[in-house]
Amino acid sequence: MKKTITCRPCKEQNNWEIKDQNGNVLNEHYETKEACVCAGKKLATECGCGLTVCDHTETK
Numbered sequence: 001m002k003k004t005i006t007c008r009p010c011k012e013q014n015n016w017e018i019k020d021q022n023g024n025v026l027n028e029h030y031e032t033k034e035a036c037v038c039a040g041k042k043l044a045t046e047c048g049c050g051l052t053v054c055d056h057t058e059t060k
Helices: 032-047
Strands: 004-009 016-019 051-055
Touching: 004 032, 016 032, 032 051
Parallel strands: 004 051
Antiparallel strands: 004 016
C-alpha cells in the first residue's frame, strides 16, 4: 500500500492540518484549505507519497 500525506480540517481549531506518511500530525497549521493542500502537495512530492484531501474531520 502506498503511503499518503493527508490534508484535513483540524479537530480543535478552525484551520487545516497535515498528517504525514507515518500518521503524525505536523505542528504547522494552515488558515485555508488551499494553503494546506499546496504544502501537502510539496511534502508528498518530496517523500514520494500520494496526497489525500479530507473535507470533514474523522470521527471515531
